[in-house]
Amino acid sequence: MRKHTTAAALAAVSALTLAACSSATPGETGGEDGGDAAESIKIGIKYDQPGLGLQEGSDFTGFDVDVARYVAAELGYAEDQIEFVETVSANRETALQNGDVDMIFATYSINDERKALVDFAGPYFVAGxxxxxxxxxxxxxxxxxxxxxxxxxxxxxxxxxxxxxxxxxxxxxxxxxxxxxxxxxxxxxxxxxxxxxxxxxxxxxxxxxxxxxxxxVGNPFSEENYGVGLPKGSDQCEAINEAITKMIDDGTWEQLITANTEGTGYEFNAELNPPEPAACA
The missing domain is CATH 3.40.190.10 (Periplasmic binding protein-like II)
Known part of the structure; x- marks a missing residue:
């Protein structure tokens, strides 16, 4: 999660993202009638979390960002169809309810209070x-x-x-x-x-x-399941869960974690990760 990732790590992430983008044709899952996908998708992320969601000029980096790109590609969106929107913790539910974003990848822990207001796909990571x-x-x-x-x-x-x-x-x-x-x-x-x-x-x-x-400190005392925030009643949960499962199975998930945490000394909890996406409601 360093401010400047190594060239090798950036190359790995870029290759993974391009591979993901080539795996789906726009419209495969984007339209209810099987037609073309929407022209763009608005994805909420954090702008101030190095290694997870960070904006530097026009560049967006981090694990959440890379997962969002992978999932969007599986839903049929090309890189230039993704619009990243800053979504701070206090405004995540409001952003989904108001239609400011279509989905959120922003260290968004799944809990019952939030599930009363929005839907979740995932989880795609478990932190502490x-x-x-x-x-x-x-x-x-x-x-x-x-x-x-x-x-x-x-x-x-x-x-x-x-x-x-x-x-x-x-x-x-x-x-x-x-x-x-x-x-x-x-x-x-x-x-x-x-x-x-x-x-x-x-x-x-x-x-x-x-x-x-x-x-x-190094003494985590909770399990935080990072989910993909969705508007209440969204029909995208199953497609997103399929994309997350594919990302884990094809090895991309672990490569993205490694690329985005290199040099920090961080090691993910292998007993909890990678997670298994929960069944959609």
């Missing part, structure tokens, strides 16, 4: 909630250690509230609009820790000017 702290801070080893401390997370994320509700009622929650602001607060000492999923934290640390100044 953890903490990012300064490298010399050994006072935080688990969620119970946040009692009386300041904890940062982004607006719309459930991570920090979960700690307050279940582990440390005296924690002081500090919400910021994005992870960049949380990192600034951590660096300045305004907060003691940043919490979200381990794979996100690894990318945030690796993207700093001095990555050695921070560390992921």
């Amino acid at each position: 909630q953890d903490f990012l702290v300064k490298a010399d801070d050994d006072s935080i080893e688990g969620p119970e250690d946040l009692e009386g401390k300041n904890l940062c997370s982004v607006t719309g994320s459930t991570s920090a509230q979960k700690i307050k509700d279940e582990y440390a009622s005296g924690v002081e929650l500090v919400e910021q609009p994005g992870y960049a602001e949380c990192m600034t607060a951590l660096e300045s000492g305004t907060v003691d820790a940043v919490t979200t999923d381990d794979i996100i934290l690894a990318g945030l640390a690796a993207n700093q000017a001095d990555p050695s100044a921070f560390k992921v």
Whole structure:
């Protein structure tokens, strides 16, 4: 999840994406009557998560982005038919409900509260909630250690509230609009820790000017199933699940994980990954 991926990794991802794009003809799954697919598809992603969803100028990189490209290709969309739209945590349900996006690949954990508002395909990855702290801070080893401390997370994320509700009622929650602001607060000492999923934290640390100044605690205490957010009543769930299954079976899934986490020291939980997409409702 480094800001600058190696040339070899970029070449691997590019080849995988092109292969995926050639595997489906536009219209195979895009139209209800079997006709041509829509002219474009709007996909919600994060713009500030290195290794997962990151915008740099006109380029979009990361595991979520690569999975989105693969799935879109399987649905019949060429690369130039994909429009990426920034979708922050607090606005994901609204974006789907208002038709601002057709689907979302944005570290979007599946839970019952969200399922009441939107539909999900997947999951396509399972992460675990953890903490990012300064490298010399050994006072935080688990969620119970946040009692009386300041904890940062982004607006719309459930991570920090979960700690307050279940582990440390005296924690002081500090919400910021994005992870960049949380990192600034951590660096300045305004907060003691940043919490979200381990794979996100690894990318945030690796993207700093001095990555050695921070560390992921390395004690995940939850399972976060990343799903593809869809509007309620969408008929795309099964086709997306088929695409995810194909991506896993043909080896693309693991190659994309490797390319996007190279150099961070991150290792995915092999007991949980790759996941098996759940049956569509």
